[in-house]
Amino acid sequence: MEQILPHLDSVFSIDCVLFGFDGKELKILLIERNEEPFKDWWALPGNIVGPDESLDQSASRILYELTGLRGIYMEQYYAFGDPHRHPQGRVITLAYYALIRLGGDKDLRPISTYAKRANWLPITDLPKLAFDHQKIYDKGLEKIKRRIKHQPIAFELLPEKFTLTQLQHVYELVLGKKLDKRNFRKKIVSFGVLKELDEKQKGVSYRAATLYRFDKRKYAKLFGKEISF
Amino acid sequence: MEQILPHLDSVFSIDCVLFGFDGKELKILLIERNEEPFKDWWALPGNIVGPDESLDQSASRILYELTGLRGIYMEQYYAFGDPHRHPQGRVITLAYYALIRLGGDKDLRPISTYAKRANWLPITDLPKLAFDHQKIYDKGLEKIKRRIKHQPIAFELLPEKFTLTQLQHVYELVLGKKLDKRNFRKKIVSFGVLKELDEKQKGVSYRAATLYRFDKRKYAKLFGKEISF
DNA sequence: ATATAGTGTGTATTTTTTACACTAAGTAAT
DNA sequence: ATTACTTAGTGTAAAAAATACACACTATAT
Numbered sequence: 001m002e003q004i005l006p007h008l009d010s011v012f013s014i015d016c017v018l019f020g021f022d023g024k025e026l027k028i029l030l031i032e033r034n035e036e037p038f039k040d041w042w043a044l045p046g047n048i049v050g051p052d053e054s055l056d057q058s059a060s061r062i063l064y065e066l067t068g069l070r071g072i073y074m075e076q077y078y079a080f081g082d083p084h085r086h087p088q089g090r091v092i093t094l095a096y097y098a099l100i101r102l103g104g105d106k107d108l109r110p111i112s113t114y115a116k117r118a119n120w121l122p123i124t125d126l127p128k129l130a131f132d133h134q135k136i137y138d139k140g141l142e143k144i145k146r147r148i149k150h151q152p153i154a155f156e157l158l159p160e161k162f163t164l165t166q167l168q169h170v171y172e173l174v175l176g177k178k179l180d181k182r183n184f185r186k187k188i189v190s191f192g193v194l195k196e197l198d199e200k201q202k203g204v205s206y207r208a209a210t211l212y213r214f215d216k217r218k219y220a221k222l223f224g225k226e227i228s229f
Numbered sequence: 230m231e232q233i234l235p236h237l238d239s240v241f242s243i244d245c246v247l248f249g250f251d252g253k254e255l256k257i258l259l260i261e262r263n264e265e266p267f268k269d270w271w272a273l274p275g276n277i278v279g280p281d282e283s284l285d286q287s288a289s290r291i292l293y294e295l296t297g298l299r300g301i302y303m304e305q306y307y308a309f310g311d312p313h314r315h316p317q318g319r320v321i322t323l324a325y326y327a328l329i330r331l332g333g334d335k336d337l338r339p340i341s342t343y344a345k346r347a348n349w350l351p352i353t354d355l356p357k358l359a360f361d362h363q364k365i366y367d368k369g370l371e372k373i374k375r376r377i378k379h380q381p382i383a384f385e386l387l388p389e390k391f392t393l394t395q396l397q398h399v400y401e402l403v404l405g406k407k408l409d410k411r412n413f414r415k416k417i418v419s420f421g422v423l424k425e426l427d428e429k430q431k432g433v434s435y436r437a438a439t440l441y442r443f444d445k446r447k448y449a450k451l452f453g454k455e456i457s458f
Numbered sequence: 459a460t461a462t463a464g465t466g467t468g469t470a471t472t473t474t475t476t477a478c479a480c481t482a483a484g485t486a487a488t
Numbered sequence: 489a490t491t492a493c494t495t496a497g498t499g500t501a502a503a504a505a506a507t508a509c510a511c512a513c514t515a516t517a518t
Contacts, residue, residue, distance in 0.1 A: 010241055012321055055310035079308050079323050081284035090280055092241055094308050206463045207514040435494040436484040
């Protein structure tokens with residue numbers, strides 16, 4: 001295919017806000033840059049979109065390269081294109097978020113060369129970020145706050161089998177407020193998207209809670225109806 | 230500023246879904262293309278982002294060039310980047326929507342050269358669209374359906390002074406369903422963002438309705454609280 | 459046996475949503 | 489001025505949803 005469109009010196013990239021939950025805290029994945037500009041600063045992982053990739057494919061590839069993870073629910077949420085957001089030229093970037101359960105078990109793959117290291121940092125105590133990445137992160141958090149009220153994204157942060165208390169904990173962290181235990185359970189169960197398992201939590205030194213699983217089938221049937229928190 | 234970033238043959242554009250309301254129907258602005266590809270097809274108005282423009286600035290410029298309108302509430306909602314969405318090369322496009330009151334009085338400016346003509350066409354009877362513009366439009370409609378439930382965007386489609394019946398009409402058109410008159414009024418008034426004027430509708434051959442105005446001040450105070458339809 | 463820590467449950471109250479129909483006011487025609 | 493016509497404007501009762509709130513149960517550890 002011949003390129004006959006006008007040539008412009010612009011670069012198009014994707015930056016990812018990866019929210020992770022380890023059972024206690026909400027964290028995001030940051031890399032420490034190894035190159036100018038912003039050498040030694042923390043930044044969101046991102047990369048340039050390849051010529052033959054769709055945007056979602058590109059986002060998945062970037063996520064995979066940075067974490068080794070596949071099959072994660074990811075969604076674009078905003079394009080940032082201030083002409084001066086990158087000191088070395090015009091870079092328009094599309095932000096994606098992903099929600100990831102952090103297993104203490106398997107660690108993340110090492111990161112590609114452009115970063116010294118990568119780390120999951122708690123969102124309650126973030127360093128200064130490179131470029132306009134603070135803005136990108138802020139908008140991402142805002143986005144998932146809205147979205148968790150209407151879409152079943154909380155489950156992405158939890159293991160396949162989870163307790164209602166763990167689920168409530170995720171909602172409380174994302175929304176940034178306490179919820180009433182009884183009302184939370186009443187509501188979440190009434191949506192009818194949870195399957196109660198014949199199985200209990202293990203390894204706790206107190207009464208073990210019942211485990212649940214998110215039931216994608218039931219959710220698919222609900223489609224169109226609105227969930228609301 | 231020196232360009233030291235890698236060069237990629239990609240073009241970044243903005244396409245606009247301009248929803249217009251003439252008091253009766255919802256319409257969108259389409260242009261009839263004068264050039265290949267898709268010569269003679271209807272398409273969404275769009276253009277390439279300039280090197281020194283922010284995205285919002287670019288969208289405003291494009292809207293202005295196409296319609297002569299300024300100061301319209303516009304918002305980006307999705308980036309479309311399938312590698313083959315444009316037959317002549319890689320074009321990633323960012324979609325914006327705008328909501329516009331169509332005054333029968335002043336007409337839109339003539340459009341720039343790349344289009345034969347521009348027309349407001351009712352969304353109930355759209356022609357086949359060029360590129361992936363049907364998809365872009367669909368997503369745009371979906372977006373404003375959601376947004377009109379939570380944000381005061383309906384007012385953008387109406388003149389500054391409007392009646393409650395007109396407002397209800399807009400909601401019904403966008404949401405695609407009938408609403409109960411008394412409940413609608415109760416709810417919309419309870420949000421406290423309308424100012425009742427000492428003025429009545431004119432030129433109607435029946436009882437004139439009271440005019441209202443959207444009160445931006447009151448709305449600003451509500452910020453953070455959620456409106457919900 | 460006992461202490462401990464989190465699980466799991468019900469009800470009464472308030473608020474919000476829904477369904478529903480007639481009178482009032484102005485205009486136009488006779 | 490009477491009448492016919494068209495839309496404006498209003499209230500209430502019933503149902504559903506949201507909220508506030510406290511204690512007994514159960515598994516484990518000592």
